[in-house]
Amino acid sequence: MKDNYSLIMAGGIGSRFWPMSTPERPKQFLDVLGIGKSLLQMTYERLLHVSPVENIYILTNTDYKEMVLEQLPDLTPDQVLCEPQRKNTAPCIAYAAAKIHALNTNANLIVSPADHLIIQQDNFAETVNTGLKASAQGRIATIGIKPIRPDTGYGYIEFDSSKGSQPNDVIAVDQFREKPDLATAQSFLNAGNFYWNSGIFIWKSATVLNALKEFQPELYDLFARDLSFYNTWNEQEKVNHCFEVCEDISIDFAVMEHAKNIDIVLSNFDWSDLGTWGSLNSHLNHDEKGNSTIGSKTHIFNTEDCIINIENDKTAVIDSLKGYIVIQSEDRLMILKKENEQALKEFVKVTK
Numbered sequence: 001m002k003d004n005y006s007l008i009m010a011g012g013i014g015s016r017f018w019p020m021s022t023p024e025r026p027k028q029f030l031d032v033l034g035i036g037k038s039l040l041q042m043t044y045e046r047l048l049h050v051s052p053v054e055n056i057y058i059l060t061n062t063d064y065k066e067m068v069l070e071q072l073p074d075l076t077p078d079q080v081l082c083e084p085q086r087k088n089t090a091p092c093i094a095y096a097a098a099k100i101h102a103l104n105t106n107a108n109l110i111v112s113p114a115d116h117l118i119i120q121q122d123n124f125a126e127t128v129n130t131g132l133k134a135s136a137q138g139r140i141a142t143i144g145i146k147p148i149r150p151d152t153g154y155g156y157i158e159f160d161s162s163k164g165s166q167p168n169d170v171i172a173v174d175q176f177r178e179k180p181d182l183a184t185a186q187s188f189l190n191a192g193n194f195y196w197n198s199g200i201f202i203w204k205s206a207t208v209l210n211a212l213k214e215f216q217p218e219l220y221d222l223f224a225r226d227l228s229f230y231n232t233w234n235e236q237e238k239v240n241h242c243f244e245v246c247e248d249i250s251i252d253f254a255v256m257e258h259a260k261n262i263d264i265v266l267s268n269f270d271w272s273d274l275g276t277w278g279s280l281n282s283h284l285n286h287d288e289k290g291n292s293t294i295g296s297k298t299h300i301f302n303t304e305d306c307i308i309n310i311e312n313d314k315t316a317v318i319d320s321l322k323g324y325i326v327i328q329s330e331d332r333l334m335i336l337k338k339e340n341e342q343a344l345k346e347f348v349k350v351t352k
Contacts, residue, residue, distance in 0.1 A: 093111060
């Protein structure tokens with residue numbers, strides 16, 4: 001695995017996990033499952049199956065560097081790549097790809113968000129290794145997730161299912177589709193040749209840098225035309241300048257919508273993008289009335305179909321709720337109807 005490098009994107013603020021997730025300590029650093037590990041730690045452990053520890057890099061905001069090192073003590077400070085500004089995913093991927101290419105021109109890059117839940121680690125490693133075989137041929141591999149419902153919160157990937165439909169099949173991508181409305185999502189589900197876009201990418205460093213050079217020449221010039229400053233004392237100063245002047249753009253818009261050498265790898269593992277409290281619910285333990293409760297001093301009565309998370313040092317009594325999300329964190333409390341979760345971002349604005 002010496003040429004395999006894993007890049008964990010951990011710079012977001014996770015606003016839809018308020019009140020536990022805040023800009024000071026966002027969701028990737030939280031133990032949202034109540035198992036003693038943060039989402040970042042779980043992602044790191046999963047990627048140890050495909051990369052040696054010295055080849056795992058965390059892409060995060062400058063404000064979170066110490067938090068990363070606290071949670072992942074086996075990493076060195078040089079393995080935490082700091083973005084001075086949030087400019088979406090393309091600039092941070094350009095930065096990491098250029099830095100690692102300067103170290104190893106044969107590098108394979110596995111790019112993964114920090115906030116996904118994947119329990120079947122062996123199956124995950126098998127799917128990634130399948131993607132690595134495709135990337136070795138100069139292809140861009142993206143892992144697709146078989147949809148289990150007509151979800152409007154994910155982008156979709158269209159492919160020719162006559163060329164493969166089994167787990168770990170590798171098929172050329174026909175096109176990426178943006179987040180659909182419900183009717184379109186249902187049609188995707190019925191068609192059977194649309195998978196969710198997981199946002200997990202596999203490519204050689206040379207491949208993604210060539211794609212940036214072709215489709216985003218200004219971004220390429222900033223981060224990759226001159227590799228001599230990487231892994232030197234003035235790297236951060238140079239990178240800070242690049243982020244100051246670069247465009248705010250996602251890797252999907254920058255590369256994936258333009259490139260023709262993209263394959264989808266059909267996944268062979270259970271997956272959840274833990275974007276909301278509701279998406280977390282299916283992974284929690286439930287009582288006979290459908291409540292998932294975290295909090296050793298939380299007592300509920302006549303309550304059903306609720307997500308409840310109260311800090312262990314706080315005592316709570318909850319009675320006669322149905323279909324609510326109840327979250328307490330430090331000096332913040334949220335009591336929210338499940339059906340209104342998509343409005344959470346708007347509700348939270350009044351707290352600022």
